[in-house]
Amino acid sequence: MAHTFGVDLRGMIDLLSHHLYSSPRVYARELLQNAVDAITARRALQPDAPGEVVVEPVEPGGNGTFRISDTGIGLTEREVHDLLSTLGRTSKRDDLGFARRGFLGQFGVGLLSAFLVAERIRLVSRSAKGGPAVRWSADSAGNYEVEVDDDARVEVGTTIELVPHRDSEHWLEHDVVRALVVEYGELLPVGVVVGGERVTSGELPWQGGEDLLAYGARVLGVEPFDAIPVEVPAVGLTGVAYVLPRGVHPGARQSHRVYLKRMLVGEAIEGLLPEWAYFVRCVVDSTSLRPTASREALYQDETLLAVREELGRQVRDWLVRLDATDPDRTSALLDAHHLGIKSLARVDDEMLRLVERWLPYETTEGGQTLKQFKRKHGTVLFLPDVDEFRQLAPVAHAQGMGLVNAGYAYDLEIMERLVALDGPFAARRVAPTEVLAALGDPEPDVERALRERLVLAKDVLGRHDCEAVPRDFDPGSLPALLMTNVEGERRRDAKQASEEADPLWADLLGSLVADDSGAAQRLVLNCRNPLVRKLATLTDQALVELTVESLYVHAVLQSRRPMRPRDTAALNNSFLELLDRAVGNR
Numbered sequence: 001m002a003h004t005f006g007v008d009l010r011g012m013i014d015l016l017s018h019h020l021y022s023s024p025r026v027y028a029r030e031l032l033q034n035a036v037d038a039i040t041a042r043r044a045l046q047p048d049a050p051g052e053v054v055v056e057p058v059e060p061g062g063n064g065t066f067r068i069s070d071t072g073i074g075l076t077e078r079e080v081h082d083l084l085s086t087l088g089r090t091s092k093r094d095d096l097g098f099a100r101r102g103f104l105g106q107f108g109v110g111l112l113s114a115f116l117v118a119e120r121i122r123l124v125s126r127s128a129k130g131g132p133a134v135r136w137s138a139d140s141a142g143n144y145e146v147e148v149d150d151d152a153r154v155e156v157g158t159t160i161e162l163v164p165h166r167d168s169e170h171w172l173e174h175d176v177v178r179a180l181v182v183e184y185g186e187l188l189p190v191g192v193v194v195g196g197e198r199v200t201s202g203e204l205p206w207q208g209g210e211d212l213l214a215y216g217a218r219v220l221g222v223e224p225f226d227a228i229p230v231e232v233p234a235v236g237l238t239g240v241a242y243v244l245p246r247g248v249h250p251g252a253r254q255s256h257r258v259y260l261k262r263m264l265v266g267e268a269i270e271g272l273l274p275e276w277a278y279f280v281r282c283v284v285d286s287t288s289l290r291p292t293a294s295r296e297a298l299y300q301d302e303t304l305l306a307v308r309e310e311l312g313r314q315v316r317d318w319l320v321r322l323d324a325t326d327p328d329r330t331s332a333l334l335d336a337h338h339l340g341i342k343s344l345a346r347v348d349d350e351m352l353r354l355v356e357r358w359l360p361y362e363t364t365e366g367g368q369t370l371k372q373f374k375r376k377h378g379t380v381l382f383l384p385d386v387d388e389f390r391q392l393a394p395v396a397h398a399q400g401m402g403l404v405n406a407g408y409a410y411d412l413e414i415m416e417r418l419v420a421l422d423g424p425f426a427a428r429r430v431a432p433t434e435v436l437a438a439l440g441d442p443e444p445d446v447e448r449a450l451r452e453r454l455v456l457a458k459d460v461l462g463r464h465d466c467e468a469v470p471r472d473f474d475p476g477s478l479p480a481l482l483m484t485n486v487e488g489e490r491r492r493d494a495k496q497a498s499e500e501a502d503p504l505w506a507d508l509l510g511s512l513v514a515d516d517s518g519a520a521q522r523l524v525l526n527c528r529n530p531l532v533r534k535l536a537t538l539t540d541q542a543l544v545e546l547t548v549e550s551l552y553v554h555a556v557l558q559s560r561r562p563m564r565p566r567d568t569a570a571l572n573n574s575f576l577e578l579l580d581r582a583v584g585n586r
C-alpha cells in the first residue's frame with residue numbers, strides 16, 4: 001500500500017531557524033520578497049497596476065501585531081490551499097520546475113520563516129484573477145484555517161499579519177523593522193513604506209547619478225581609493241568595484257555586497273572576484289545569478305566562475321588604464337596592495353610590467369623599482385632570501401655590487417617570468433659565492449699569519465661543517481660573514497642520506513656527489529677587521545679556537561638562519577669561556 005510522507009512543521013521551523021537561515025531577521029526579507037514577487041506577477045497581467053508595499057511595525061500601545069500589505073496579484077481560495085498550505089509549493093516555477101524569470105522566490109519555503117518570529121500568521125487576500133477575498137490563518141504547530149470573506153478586503157492584493165512569539169516582539173518593532181527593510185530592500189524597484197516613511201528610491205545608486213565614492217564610503221565604512229563601474233550583461237550584472245585604501249590584509253576574507261534582482265543577498269558574499277583582488281570590494285546587482293536556498297550566499301556554479309573571471313578582468317583593465325594615465329596613483333596603489341598585484345603579475349604580463357615600473361624593491365642602493373635597477377646594472381641581480389640579502393647587502397654595496405632583495409612572496413616567480421619574457425639577461429639569481437669572488441685578497445703577510453692560526457682551529461670549524469676563507473673587504477667593522485656552499489651542502493645531505501639508506505642506494509648517492517665539494521658553509525673572515533687581525537697574532541691554541549668559534553657563532557646570528565643544536569651549544573660554550581677568561585684576567 002502506498003503512503004505519503006508527513007511533515008512535522010515544528011521540525012521544519014527548527015531546521016530553518018537553526019540550519020538554513022543565520023538569524024530570524026530573514027523573516028523581513030522573505031515577506032518583502034513575496035510582496036515584490038506578487039506585484040511583479042500582477043504587472044504581467046495588468047502592466048499599469050499599482051506597485052506598493054506598506055509595512056506597519058508593532059506599535060507601542062497598538063494591537064501587538066506586525067503587518068505587511070502589497071498591491072500584488074493576490075491569492076484565490078484554491079491558491080491559498082494549494083500554495084500557502086503545502087510546503088515547497090510555489091507559483092514561481094514553471095511546469096518543468098525551473099525558476100521563473102523575474103521572481104525573487106523559487107523554493108516555496110520562504111513564508112515559513114515568519115514562524116521564526118511569529119506564533120501565528122494571518123493573511124487576507126483578494127486575487128487579481130477574480131473571486132472573493134480570502135482569509136487564511138496558520139499557527140506554528142501546522143494547523144491552518146481558510147475562510148472566504150468577501151468583505152475582508154476590497155482592493156486586489158495581500159496583507160499578512162504576524163502575531164509575535166512572546167520573546168520575539170523586538171524583531172517586529174519599528175526601529176528594527178525599518179533597519180531590516182532598508183538593509184534588504186533599499187534598492188527594490190517598487191515603493192516600500194515603513195511606518196509612513198518611504199524607504200526606497202527606485203534607482204540603483206550607481207545608475208542614478210549618486211557620487212560613487214560617496215556611496216562607497218557609506219556602504220563600506222571607509223573612503224575608497226577608487227570606484228570602478230563594472231558590468232556583466234550576460235547575467236544582468238551592474239555595480240561598482242571599490243578599490244580599498246591601504247590596510248586590507250591579503251588573507252582577509254573577501255566580502256562583497258550582492259543584490260539579486262535588487263534584493264540584498266548579503267554584505268559578506270565571497271567568491272565574486274579572483275583571490276588576487278583581495279583589496280577590491282564589489283557592490284553589485286544581478287538579475288540572474290543564483291542564490292542558495294537560504295538566500296544568504298551565491299550558488300557556486302559555472303556561471304559564478306565566469307562572472308568572477310570577467311570582474312577580475314575589469315579590475316585588471318582598470319589597473320592598466322591607471323598605469324597609463326596616472327603614475328602617482330599607480331605607485332600609491334602598488335604601495336598599498338603590492339601582494340595582490342604581484343600575485344597577478346605571475347600570470348599576467350601587463351601586471352608584470354606594472355610591477356617592474358612601479359613597485360619599489362629593497363636593493364643595495366635603497367628602495368628602487370626593477371626598471372631603475374636594470375637601467376643602472378643591465379640585469380636584475382637578485383638574492384632569493386631575505387636574510388641572505390640582509391647579510392650580504394652591506395658587503396656587496398661596499399664593493400659597488402648591486403643586489404635586489406627578491407625574498408618576499410611571489411618575487412622568485414616574478415623574476416622567472418621576466419626571464420621568460422625578456423631573455424636570460426633580464427634577471428639573474430646571484431650565488432653568494434659571486435659576492436665572495438668580488439671581495440679583495442688580504443695583504444699576503446696578514447693572510448699567511450691568519451692561515452697559520454686557522455690550521456689550529458680547523459677541527460673547531462670542521463665540527464660545524466665549515467671552512468674559513470680570509471678576505472679583505474668593507475665594512476671593516478664586520479669581522480666575519482657566513483655563506484652557504486651549495487655543493488658542500490649537497491654533499492652533506494647525500495652523506496646523511498646514505499648513512500640511513502640501504503647500500504645500493506648509498507653507492508648511487510655517493511657517486512652523484514663529489515667528495516671534494518668542500519664544507520657546507522664558509523666563514524669569510526675580514527682581514528680589515530681589528531679583531532681578525534688580532535687573531536692572526538695569537539699563539540695560544542685554546543684562545544685561537546675560542547675566538548674562531550665565537551666568530552662563527554656571531555656570523556650564524558648575523559645570518560639569521562635558525563640555530564642548530566650544535567650552534568647553540570657552541571654559543572653557550574664560547575660565551576661562558578670568554579666570560580671566564582675575562583673574569584680570570586682581571
Ligand SMILES: Nc1ncnc2c1ncn2[C@@H]1O[C@H](COP(=O)(O)OP(=O)(O)OP(=O)(O)O)[C@@H](O)[C@H]1O
Pocket residue numbers: 030033034035038070072073074075083084089090091092104105106107108109110111112158
Ligand atoms: N504576498 C503574497 N501575494 C501573493 N502570493 C503570495 C504572497 N506570499 C506568498 N504567496 C504565494 O505563496 C507561495 C509560497 O510562498 P513562499 O514564500 O513560501 O515561497 P516562494 O516565495 O515561492 O519561494 P522561496 O522559498 O524561494 O521564497 C508563493 O509561491 C506565492 O505563490
